[in-house]
Amino acid sequence: MDLRESLGMAVKTLTANKLRSTLTMLGIIIGNASVIAMVGIGEGAQKFVSEEIEGLGPNVLFVVPGNQETQRATFNLPKTLVLSDAEAIAEQVPSVVGVAPEFNDSGPVVYRNRSTNSTIVGTTPGFPLVRNFTVGRGRFFTDLDMQRSTQVAVLGSELADRLFQGSEPVGQQIRVKNVSFQVIGVLDEKGSGLGGLNYDEAVLVPLLTLSRRLVGQTSPFGVELTYIVASVDRQDNMGAAEFQIANLLRLRHKITGADDFVVRSQKDLLEFTGTITGALTALLAAIAGISLLVGGIGIMNIMLVSVRERTQEIGLRKAIGASGNDILVQFMIEAVILSAAGGIIGTGIGVGGAALLGAVTPFQPGISVSAIVISVVVSGSIGLFFGVVPARQAAQLDPIVALRSA
Amino acid sequence: MTQPIIQFDHISKIYGTGNTEVRALSDVSLTVQSGEYCAIMGPSGSGKSTAMNVIGCLDRPTAGRYCLDGVDVSLLDDRALAHIRNQKIGFVFQQFHLLPQLTALENVMLPMVYAGVPYPERHDRATAALTRVGLDNRLSNKPAQLSGGQQQRVAIARAIVNQPVLLLADEPTGALDSHTTQDVMAIFAELNASGITVVMVTHEAEVARLTRRVVWFRDGEVVHDHLAPEDIGQMAFTA
Numbered sequence: 001m002d003l004r005e006s007l008g009m010a011v012k013t014l015t016a017n018k019l020r021s022t023l024t025m026l027g028i029i030i031g032n033a034s035v036i037a038m039v040g041i042g043e044g045a046q047k048f049v050s051e052e053i054e055g056l057g058p059n060v061l062f063v064v065p066g067n068q069e070t071q072r073a074t075f076n077l078p079k080t081l082v083l084s085d086a087e088a089i090a091e092q093v094p095s096v097v098g099v100a101p102e103f104n105d106s107g108p109v110v111y112r113n114r115s116t117n118s119t120i121v122g123t124t125p126g127f128p129l130v131r132n133f134t135v136g137r138g139r140f141f142t143d144l145d146m147q148r149s150t151q152v153a154v155l156g157s158e159l160a161d162r163l164f165q166g167s168e169p170v171g172q173q174i175r176v177k178n179v180s181f182q183v184i185g186v187l188d189e190k191g192s193g194l195g196g197l198n199y200d201e202a203v204l205v206p207l208l209t210l211s212r213r214l215v216g217q218t219s220p221f222g223v224e225l226t227y228i229v230a231s232v233d234r235q236d237n238m239g240a241a242e243f244q245i246a247n248l249l250r251l252r253h254k255i256t257g258a259d260d261f262v263v264r265s266q267k268d269l270l271e272f273t274g275t276i277t278g279a280l281t282a283l284l285a286a287i288a289g290i291s292l293l294v295g296g297i298g299i300m301n302i303m304l305v306s307v308r309e310r311t312q313e314i315g316l317r318k319a320i321g322a323s324g325n326d327i328l329v330q331f332m333i334e335a336v337i338l339s340a341a342g343g344i345i346g347t348g349i350g351v352g353g354a355a356l357l358g359a360v361t362p363f364q365p366g367i368s369v370s371a372i373v374i375s376v377v378v379s380g381s382i383g384l385f386f387g388v389v390p391a392r393q394a395a396q397l398d399p400i401v402a403l404r405s406a
Numbered sequence: 407m408t409q410p411i412i413q414f415d416h417i418s419k420i421y422g423t424g425n426t427e428v429r430a431l432s433d434v435s436l437t438v439q440s441g442e443y444c445a446i447m448g449p450s451g452s453g454k455s456t457a458m459n460v461i462g463c464l465d466r467p468t469a470g471r472y473c474l475d476g477v478d479v480s481l482l483d484d485r486a487l488a489h490i491r492n493q494k495i496g497f498v499f500q501q502f503h504l505l506p507q508l509t510a511l512e513n514v515m516l517p518m519v520y521a522g523v524p525y526p527e528r529h530d531r532a533t534a535a536l537t538r539v540g541l542d543n544r545l546s547n548k549p550a551q552l553s554g555g556q557q558q559r560v561a562i563a564r565a566i567v568n569q570p571v572l573l574l575a576d577e578p579t580g581a582l583d584s585h586t587t588q589d590v591m592a593i594f595a596e597l598n599a600s601g602i603t604v605v606m607v608t609h610e611a612e613v614a615r616l617t618r619r620v621v622w623f624r625d626g627e628v629v630h631d632h633l634a635p636e637d638i639g640q641m642a643f644t645a
Contacts, residue, residue, distance in 0.1 A: 005519050016507040316503040319464060320564065321492020321520035323485045400459050403499055403576075 010333045021338060024302040027295025028342030028379050029349065034288035035375050036350025040365035041357060042281025048363035049273045053266055059235055060130070061242055062264045063089075063228040063249070080260045082222035083207065085249060086124075089230055093244045095237035100130035101207060101228045105215055107177035109203050111163040118159055119202040120176060122210030128187075130231045133199065138170035138185030141206045149209040153181040156200040157189040176203060177214050238265055296339065296382035303335050303390035307397075314394050315402025328395040335387025336380055343379030347372050409476065411572055411603045412438035412461055417470035419456050419626075430456035431467070432626035438605060438619075440571070443598040445614040446607045448623035455576075457623060458607050462495055462574045463487045475571050492520050496565025496602075500577035502557045504549040504564075510536060511545040514564045521568060535563040539593055555586030562593055566602065573597060575606040579613050591616050 014021045065081040086101035103122040108115055127133065128140050141152050153176060160169045160183075169183045181203075189200055205214075211223045218224045232241040242263050249261050264272075307314070314327055322330075351372070354365035419431040431453050438444055448454040459465035460472060463479055466487075472480050475494055479487065491497075504513045514532040523531070536542055539559040549557055558578065565573055575594070579587040591613065598604045606617065614620050622630035 002522070009519075012507060312501070312503055313505055316499075316505070317516075317520075318488070319462070319491060319497045319499075319503075320517040321488055321568075323488035325485065326488070326520065399464050400455075403501075403503060 006329055006333050007337075010330065010337050014334060014337060020302065024299055024338050025342035025345065027298035028292065028339050028382065029295075029346040031288065031292030031295040032343045032346025032375050032379055033349040033353060034291055035285060036347050036367065036371065037353040037357070037365075038284035038288045039281060039371050040350070040354035040367045041363075042277065042284050043366035043368070043371075044354075044358065044363040046274065046277040046281065047366050049277055050270055053269045053273065059232045059238065060266055061230045061232060061238070061245065062269070063230065063245060064262050064264065065225070065227070066260060066262070079219035079224045080221065080253060081225045081228065082219060083225060084222050085252060086225065086228045086230075088248060088252060089228065089245055090126075092248055093230070093241055095232050095234070095241045096230045096245075097233045098126045098130040098231045099228060100124060100127040100230075101225045102127075103207060103210060103215075103224060104197065104226045105177075105210065107214075108175075109159065109163065110175040111169075111172065114163050114165075116159070116162055119197060120210065120214065121199070121202050121204045122207040122214075123204055124207055127204065130229050131199075133190060134188045135185045136188040137168075138183070140185055141204075145206045146208050149206065149212050151179065151181045151209060151213065152184045152206065154185040154187060154204040155183060156187055156198070156202045156204070158198075158200040159203060160186045174203075176205065179213055181205065238267075292379065292382065295342065295379075296386040299335055299338055299383060300386035300389060302338075303331060303387060304393070306334075307331065307390045307394040310394075311397060311402040314397050315399040318397075318399035319403065324395040327397075328391045331391035331394045332384065332387045335391065336383040339383025339386075340376065340380040343376045346379070347375055350375075408439040408441060410437045410473070411440050411442070411475055412436065412605070413471075413473040414460075415471040415473070417460060417467045417472055419453075419460060419465070420468045429626050431460070433470070434626070434628055436621065436628060436631075438603060440603055441598070441601055442619055443595070443604045443617045444606070444619040444621060445617040446605065446621050446623065447609065447614055448629075452623040453626040454607050454623040456626075458574065458576055458605075461572075461605060462497060463490050488520075492517060493568060494571050496562075496568070496570040496573045498558070498561050498565050498573065498575040498578045500580040502549070502554075502561045502581070504557055504560055506549055509546045509548055510541060510552065510560045510563075513549070513560055514567050517564060517568050531567055532563070535567040536560070538566070539563045553586075554582055555589055558582060558586070558590050559593065562590070562597075566597060571603060573602050573604045575604065577608055578606060579608070579610065584612075587613065 063081065065079065083101055086099050089096055090099040100123055105120040105122070106117065107120055109118045124146060125140060125142050128135060135154065136157065138154070140154055141150070144150075145152055153174060155163070155169060163169070163174065164172070169186055172183050174181050174183055187199065187204070191200065207223065211217065230241070230245065232238055242265060246259070246263050250259065253260055317327060351367055354367055358365045414434050414436040417431055417434045418429065421428045421430055434457065446454045446457060456465070460467050463474065467480060470480070471478060474490065477490070479490055482490065505516070508516070511529070511532050514535055515528045518528040518531065533542065533545065536545060539562050541556060541559055541563065544552060544556060549560070552560065573594070578594070579590055582590060594604055594606070595616065604617075606613070608614055618633070620630070620632050621628055
């Protein structure tokens with residue numbers, strides 16, 4: 001008996017009891033839909049984060065205070081990184097073309113009667129170049145502003161919209177943490193950044209103005225920094241720059257033991273977040289996989305019942321010339337059709353669900369063709385695997401007993 | 407000289423072992439020639455069902471040699487036995503055993519599906535077989551839409567569609583009323599007249615009387631083997 005005959009027969013049997021077949025498939029449908037949606041969401045999150053990191057530019061190094069251990073252990077990082085470190089990096093590391101040290105604070109920003117809480121970023125004139133920002137209106141602050149600690153501010157585009165609501169911000173006076181600043185420029189929009197820091201909603205002021213007039217001296221070593229971002233001239237020099245920055249800081253901090261800072265490249269960040277989102281994806285997929293397994297067991301259960309119910313049919317088929325093998329194949333095919341059809345329907349629902357999620361969340365779910373092929377093949381295999389036991393039972397059925405049990 | 411279709415050579419069938427051993431068939435030798443019309447009778451537990459299963463290649467004998475149509479089938483494996491059942495034997499059962507989701511025509515085509523007959527030929531042969539049992543106007547009816555007698559005629563059509571040498575019927579009239587019994591027996595007589603060997607297990611003397619040979623089983627042995635069916639009624643009474 002050839003495969004096409006068997007397929008046709010199985011379809012006929014399954015469609016004869018549509019409700020039961022549908023309910024049996026439901027487990028696989030749900031399992032597959034959740035696997036596809038979960039993996040899609042996971043991959044989407046991964047893509048979202050990588051794009052954000054890649055948006056930093058390929059030739060950027062981050063220097064953050066504290067070593068791996070203290071970073072993990074404490075929320076408040078040690079205040080070992082200071083402005084003079086950043087200046088030393090800019091002067092002494094040859095491949096570094098620009099440095100943007102930052103100290104981040106937060107507080108109320110007020111224009112007339114409108115007030116909002118905002119991130120206050122203290123940085124240097126190198127910021128637009130290093131962080132790849134452009135100034136849309138007005139200008140960025142200069143070295144002169146730094147030296148004189150002038151009270152000037154550059155606004156993120158969203159903050160400017162919120163405070164000024166269409167009127168011209170440049171030249172206006174605002175109050176940042178109750179200190180008066182003059183708005184000299186507005187940054188072009190760039191979208192939310194990493195680590196929750198969105199420069200579109202921040203106010204940027206000269207670093208020295210921030211430390212002298214708003215926060216005061218907070219570190220015994222100098223002007224405290226949250227981190228330093230350094231841009232390197234060429235991708236090839238990234239390794240060398242990382243090494244030189246680390247050595248320079250070790251010398252400056254007189255380190256003999258463990259480092260009190262970490263130098264990270266975009267690649268490191270990608271790897272780090274890739275590990276996290278990868279683990280997240282795997283976890284989601286594992287949970288969804290369990291429901292797929294449950295669906296498979298559901299199929300086995302129904303197939304076992306079906307074998308019991310159809311003893312007479314099996315006996316008759318044997319009497320008119322079916323071998324045990326023919327019966328085995330017949331029941332296996334039924335199980336595989338159920339699970340594969342469930343897999344295909346579930347995949348459709350999963351793709352739809354993921355697309356829906358993409359519409360309401362910032363990240364686009366990545367549905368790869370391979371994920372779809374794999375899940376359909378896997379669900380088919382589940383049918384094969386869980387179909388074996390009922391099919392073997394059917395094949396070994398004694399036709400005489402079956403035919404006489406009328 | 408006629409050729410033997412069924413040749414039992416000291417056949418035994420034993421179920422279980424040791425103390426629980428049951429001898430369903432005990433050293434039975436029996437020959438049915440080609441073209442015979444034979445009834446197997448006997449009280450329940452007499453071994454007639456077991457004999458039927460061995461004849462039908464649904465069960466293997468524990469000991470002895472069984473030749474069907476000149477082929478020794480005692481030693482064949484599952485697949486080969488399935489092929490023999492498909493090609494040489496047509497089964498008719500008390501409960502008809504038609505598949506409810508298939509039409510009459512599809513039910514009759516089923517043995518040819520296992521034989522690997524291509525669809526056009528299958529369709530034509532199944533139609534011919536149904537015409538032969540007088541159901542050419544019921545081809546696309548499902549079993550539920552047919553009467554008991556009609557269902558049994560579909561089952562007979564299914565049994566003869568692969569042109570078997572042996573038609574094996576297990577209480578074929580057990581579920582039918584006396585009127586349809588007559589119809590069905592007429593079909594068996596006609597098939598036998600066309601050359602098919604018919605072996606039928608029955609406990610109805612009325613039915614057995616319509617055959618031309620009666621084999622009586624009791625306690626796993628053949629106790630009577632009559633070619634003259636006239637006094638079956640009395641035999642049934644005394645047995």
